[in-house]
């Protein structure tokens with residue numbers, strides 16, 4: 001098969017691993033910087049260009065779209081979809097996974113446990129929002145944040161109100177969420193491939209930060225999931241229409257609560273701290289699925 005990895009970093013661990021495994025399994029692979037692609041749209045003839053070349057003979061794409069490139073990157077993916085090219089992640093699934101409010105709505109609808117979340121904008125009465133969310137301490141997060149950068153722990157009502165006001169005057173959409181105190185500073189990432197958890201790690205912040213993101217200094221170790229956690233991860237992946245993804249969960253007194261579902265999860269920590277070969281699972285998944293009929297997105301949002 002001719003496989004294109006849509007990635008801005010050919011030296012990136014995940015991109016390298018996918019490429020090396022695909023080559024070892026006899027595929028032709030290229031890494032394409034989607035940010036440098038351009039596209040022509042006209043009736044019946046969708047073309048993607050890359051460095052002056054028409055990309056017309058690709059069988060499958062693996063999108064690895066960065067958060068700041070969601071809009072353009074998903075348009076490139078869509079253009080390939082229009083050509084009938086198989087993609088491991090549909091453009092619509094990328095877009096909805098990047099919007100935290102939409103993701104929580106879809107997860108809750110699918111009966112997946114999520115932290116209690118309040119979303120408000122213009123007419124927000126902040127005291128009321130704090131009340132509905134269960135009072136301080138509270139988590140306030142930017143609707144389109146990533147790597148833990150837009151997530152704040154407000155320990156008091158006063159602090160919560162001040163943070164909301166700051167976001168509000170800047171016109172930033174945010175969510176207010178119950179603080180899952182039981183496992184503050186740690187979360188679990190389950191990598192799902194084709195309806196199965198193929199690797200799982202626990203990330204723990206080493207200082208007193210409540211955020212466990214690797215980008216905030218969190219450290220990952222292998223962890224065995226409970227049946228309930230495994231089921232939750234699989235159900236969350238399905239709810240988001242993402243056959244290949246990373247599901248982040250917190251262990252709470254009332255069971256696993258999903259924080260987010262990542263459409264281009266890194267393989268680096270999961271592969272280095274567990275003995276799982278996730279890249280091979282992904283390429284095998286493509287081999288099984290790229291040939292058949294394109295699956296319709298059934299999430300409907």
Ligand SMILES: Nc1ncnc2c1ncn2[C@@H]1O[C@H](COP(=O)(O)OP(=O)(O)O)[C@@H](O)[C@H]1O
Pocket residue numbers: 115139141145146147148149150151177178179180181184185186187210211212213248259260
């Ligand atoms: N409701 C919460 N209660 C406690 N900790 C949280 C909560 N939400 C997020 N966190 C912590 O903050 C980190 C980042 O939050 P997350 O929603 O995943 O945003 P991001 O997209 O920036 O990673 C999580 O990995 C977790 O450690």
Ligand SMILES: [Mg+2]
Pocket residue numbers: 147148213248259260
């Ligand atoms: Mg996260």
